[in-house]
Amino acid sequence: MTDPSAVEVPPSCYRHPDRATYISCQRCGRPICPECSTQAAVGVQCPECLRQGRAATGGGLARALRPRRSGFVTYTLMALVVVAYAGQWLSGGALTSAWVLNPTVVGAEPWRLVTSAFLHSPGTIIHLLFNLYALWAFGPALEAFLGKARFLALYFTAALGGSIGVLTLYALAIATNGASVEATGGFLAPGAALGASGAVFGLLGAYLPLRRAIGVNVGSLLIVLGINVVLGFVAPSIAWEAHLGGLLVGAAIGWVFLRTRRPAQRPTQIGSVAGIAVGLLVVFVLFVASAPLFYGV
Incomplete structure (x- = not known):
């Protein structure tokens, strides 16, 4: 009873x-x-x-x-992405080579974990336009709800989570001596990656635990998420592992924000989000330390 x-x-x-x-x-x-x-x-x-x-x-x-603050960080991020895309073209691909998430050199050049989130495929503008639209559609409301600092922490930590998702496939291929790639017919084949998709999926992931507090229709959100997750698996040349990595990290940070909303819980909130970021970096260090020659060290 x-x-x-x-x-x-x-x-x-x-x-x-x-x-x-x-x-x-x-x-x-x-x-x-x-x-x-x-x-x-x-x-x-x-x-x-x-x-x-x-x-x-x-x-x-x-x-x-008074200037409107809602969306300022979102629009700044969008502008930086566009500037980086122009730099990719003007540099003849040099910027792409220097910033792309290339697992074979990321151990010696760890900044690629974040800089790759500002690059997009020079071969098609659709990649860029999709991420710009997603930022424009979902960023301002979340930024207004969280504030600039927390929004930025969410964005960059989710971008880091997407990069760790990409490196996870690479680490798995190394650990299994390529057996994971052969057993899945190349589905788990690792490769270089670029794009803001990991960070964008992090924003979508944060909406899931925060949906009631923000007032988002969860049905519409799940439809958008579902379509994009499926596209990541069926469309060629899409780093679905970055999508999932960003989504999981974003959902975790969103849950932290939901559970630590009161001013007295601010230290716990900051420590928890920082802990997630540090945890991702620890995973990266373990990957590199396990096979340094494969990561360019």
């Missing part, structure tokens, strides 16, 4: 006591239902805290003249 008193009862919205909710105001901590929550620069706020914040920052004219 279960003691009814031991069953956890979800809190109720302070404005609508008949509505159970797990969403809390980021400023005052009171439980609020989706109808009473308003997306702010960081988290969601209740109507009272929203009004207080608006009163503290001046009237309508002052707000209109």
Whole structure:
């Protein structure tokens, strides 16, 4: 028999006591239902805290003249990707060679784990356009919810996770002396990789645990995710392992953000996200240390 008193009862919205909710105001901590929550620069706020914040920052004219911050980091990342793509063409491929995630030299040039996320295939502009569209469609809302610093931490750690996903296939091929490639008919064949897809999939992964707090339709999100995951497996020359690596890391960081939303939990939040990034780097070091000659060391 279960003691009814031991069953956890979800809190109720302070404005609508008949509505159970797990969403809390980021400023005052009171439980609020989706109808009473308003997306702010960081988290969601209740109507009272929203009004207080608006009163503290001046009237309508002052707000209109103040530059809008939502999406600034997203659009900056998009601009950097475009600049890097132009650099690939103008350098005659030299920038691509210097920044691409080439497993055979990444041990001596570890910056490729991140720089490869700013490159795209010079052979087709579709690769670039898809990632730009995904950033434009999903980045600003997530950036507004998390804030700039946390959004950047999510983006770059997910990019790192995508790179580790690529290196995992390479490490598996080395450990099995190529048997993993032969047994799967080349499906697990490692190779060089480039593109922002790992970071983009990290943003999509973060939406999964944060979907209720942000107010995202999970059905639409799962459709987008499903289509792109399947394309990674059936379309040629797509690093599906980078997609999965970024997706898993993004989901893990999103879960951390969800569970550490209160100001008092900020040290735990920072430590947890940093721990995920350090863990990925430890995996990279172990890969290189296990077979240094294969990584160009």
